[in-house]
Amino acid sequence: MNTILNIEKISLSYHTKQGEIQALNSISFDVLDGEFIAIIGPSGCGKTSILSIIAGLIKPSGGKVFLFGNQISRPTESIGYMLQKDQLFPWRTIEKNALLPLELKGLSRDGEKRKNVEHLLKKYGLWEFRKSYPNQLSGGMRQRAALIRTLASSPKLLLLDEPFSALDYQTRLSVCDDVYDIIKREKKTAILVTHDISEAIALADRIIVLTKRPSKILNIHYIDTDKSVSPLKRRESKDFSSWFERLWRELNYEKA
Amino acid sequence: MKKHSEFSREHVLFLKKQRNTTLFVNSMRFIILIAFLALWELLATFNVIDSFLMSSPSRILTTIKNLIIADNLWLHVGTTLFETLAGFFIATFLGTLIAVALWWSENLRKILEPYLIVLNSLPKIALGPIIIVWFGSGIKSIIFMAIIITIIVTIITMQNAFLSTDDGKIMLLKSMGATKLQILTKLVIPSSLKSFISCLKINVGMAWIGSIMGEYLTSRQGIGYLIVYGGQVFKLDLVMASTVILCILAGVMYALVALAEKFLIKDK
Numbered sequence: 001m002n003t004i005l006n007i008e009k010i011s012l013s014y015h016t017k018q019g020e021i022q023a024l025n026s027i028s029f030d031v032l033d034g035e036f037i038a039i040i041g042p043s044g045c046g047k048t049s050i051l052s053i054i055a056g057l058i059k060p061s062g063g064k065v066f067l068f069g070n071q072i073s074r075p076t077e078s079i080g081y082m083l084q085k086d087q088l089f090p091w092r093t094i095e096k097n098a099l100l101p102l103e104l105k106g107l108s109r110d111g112e113k114r115k116n117v118e119h120l121l122k123k124y125g126l127w128e129f130r131k132s133y134p135n136q137l138s139g140g141m142r143q144r145a146a147l148i149r150t151l152a153s154s155p156k157l158l159l160l161d162e163p164f165s166a167l168d169y170q171t172r173l174s175v176c177d178d179v180y181d182i183i184k185r186e187k188k189t190a191i192l193v194t195h196d197i198s199e200a201i202a203l204a205d206r207i208i209v210l211t212k213r214p215s216k217i218l219n220i221h222y223i224d225t226d227k228s229v230s231p232l233k234r235r236e237s238k239d240f241s242s243w244f245e246r247l248w249r250e251l252n253y254e255k256a
Numbered sequence: 257m258k259k260h261s262e263f264s265r266e267h268v269l270f271l272k273k274q275r276n277t278t279l280f281v282n283s284m285r286f287i288i289l290i291a292f293l294a295l296w297e298l299l300a301t302f303n304v305i306d307s308f309l310m311s312s313p314s315r316i317l318t319t320i321k322n323l324i325i326a327d328n329l330w331l332h333v334g335t336t337l338f339e340t341l342a343g344f345f346i347a348t349f350l351g352t353l354i355a356v357a358l359w360w361s362e363n364l365r366k367i368l369e370p371y372l373i374v375l376n377s378l379p380k381i382a383l384g385p386i387i388i389v390w391f392g393s394g395i396k397s398i399i400f401m402a403i404i405i406t407i408i409v410t411i412i413t414m415q416n417a418f419l420s421t422d423d424g425k426i427m428l429l430k431s432m433g434a435t436k437l438q439i440l441t442k443l444v445i446p447s448s449l450k451s452f453i454s455c456l457k458i459n460v461g462m463a464w465i466g467s468i469m470g471e472y473l474t475s476r477q478g479i480g481y482l483i484v485y486g487g488q489v490f491k492l493d494l495v496m497a498s499t500v501i502l503c504i505l506a507g508v509m510y511a512l513v514a515l516a517e518k519f520l521i522k523d524k
Binding site: 087 | 422424425427428429430431432433434438442443446447449
C-alpha cells in the first residue's frame with residue numbers, strides 16, 4: 001500500500017500573554033492508503049491540534065505535512081474534517097447541508113459532483129429526509145448527514161475529531177459502526193482522535209499513543225483484531241480486552 | 257390534524273384544558289381593558305375624579321372624532337409615522353452594516369469600543385440643541401434623533417449576535433476552504449437572524465422614542481407635537497387622545513415585525 005500522508009517532525013507552541021506553551025514536540029508518522037488510524041492520549045495533550053495542522057487550519061511551529069507529496073499549508077479539498085458535534089446548519093435542509101462544500105467552491109451546479117452527493121444520500125438512507133431540517137432527525141442520522149457532507153467534496157483523507165463524543169452511549173455504538181462502514185465502503189483513509197480507548201481499539205488498524213504535554217509519540221500499536229467483523233463485534237473478542245488493558249496501563253503509567 | 261375520535265380520552269381532555277387556558281387568558285385581557293375603561297368613565301361621570309385633569313374615555317373618543325373631522329389627524333399621524341419609519345429603517349440598515357464591519361475587523365472593534373460605550377450611555381436627548389443647530393428645526397432633526405437613538409442599540413445587539421457565532425461551525429467552514437466573505441454570508445448572517453428579529457422589535461420602540469422626543473424638541477406637527485401642545489394649553493383630552501393613537505400605532509408596528517418573524521424563521 002502507498003503512503004498518502006507524511007508527517008515530519010511537527011511541533012507546535014501556543015503563545016499567550018502569560019508565556020509560551022509547547023503542545024507538540026516533534027511528532028512524525030506516515031499514513032497508508034485506506035488505513036484507519038486512531039490517536040489517543042491524555043486530555044489536553046494536543047490531539048486535536050495534530051488534526052488542525054493536517055487540515056491546514058493552523059501552521060505548525062516546526063515540521064512539515066505532506067499529502068501525496070505536496071506540502072499542506074492551507075485547507076484542501078482532498079481532506080475532510082469531521083468535528084465533535086455534527087455542526088449541521090439548522091436553517092438548511094439536509095440536502096443543502098450536504099451540498100455546502102460544493103457551494104463554497106462554486107461547484108453546486110456541477111452535475112457530476114451533485115449526483116455524487118445525491119447518490120450518497122440515497123445509498124445511506126437519507127434521501128427521504130433530504131428536505132427535512134436537522135432538528136427533525138435523530139442524533140445518529142444527523143451524524144450520518146455530517147459524514148455525507150464531509151464526503152461531498154470527494155476527499156481522500158478524513159479527519160475525525162471525537163465525532164461520537166456528543167452522542168449518548170447506545171447511539172454512539174451504532175453510529176460508530178455506521179460511520180466505519182461508510183468510510184470503508186467509500187474506501188477512505190481516516191485519522192480518528194479520541195479519548196475513548198475502546199473506541200480506538202474497535203475502529204483502528206493502528207493506534208498512536210501520545211504522552212502528556214509537550215506531546216511526543218509514546219508508542220504506535222498495530223491492532224490485530226479481526227477486521228472482517230464490525231467494530232461492535234470486535235469489542236467482544238479476547239484480543240480486545242487485552243488491548244484495552246495494555247493501552248489503559250500505558251496511558252495511566254504515563255500520567256503518573 | 258387528526259380527528260378527535262382518534263385521540264385517547266386523556267389527550268382530548270388535555271387539548272380541552274389547553275383551549276380553556278387560552279380562552280381564559282384572552283377573555284381576562286379583554287375584561288381588564290373594559291373594566292378599566294368603564295371604571296374611568298363612571299368615576300368621571302360621577303365627578304369622583306376631575307375629568308378636566310384625568311379626561312375620560314368618552315372625551316378621548318370625541319377628541320379623536322374632532323381631530324378626524326377637522327381633517328388634520330392624518331397629517332399628524334402621517335408625519336410621525338414617516339419620521340419613525342425613516343429612523344427605523346435607516347438606523348437598522350446602517351447599524352447592521354457597521355456591526356458587520358466591526359465583526360470583520362477585530363482591530364476596528366477594539367479601537368471603537370470605548371466610543372460605542374460612551375455613545376450608548378449618553379442620553380441622546382442631550383444632543384438635541386446640537387442636532388437642531390445642525391439640521392434645522394424640522395423633520396430632518398427629528399429623523400436624525402430617531403436614527404441616533406436606534407442605531408447604537410442596533411450596532412451593539414448585532415455585533416454581539418455576529419460574534420456569538422458557533423466557533424465549531426466557523427472552523428468547519430474554514431476546513432472546507434471558505435473565504436471570510438463566505439463565512440459571513442453562509443454562516444454569520446443566517447445564524448444571527450433570530451437576534452436580528454429581536455433587534456427589530458427593540459428598534460420599533462427605540463424609533464418611536466426618537467421621533468416623539470424629536471417632536472418634543474422641535475416640531476409644528478405630529479403626534480408628539482399634539483401631546484406637547486395639549487400639555488401647554490391644558491387640553492388633557494388631546495394629550496390622552498394622542499397617547500391612545502400612539503399606543504395603537506406602536507402596537508401595529510410591533511405586530512408587523514412579529515408577522516415578519518413568522519415568515520423569516522423557518523427552523524423552530
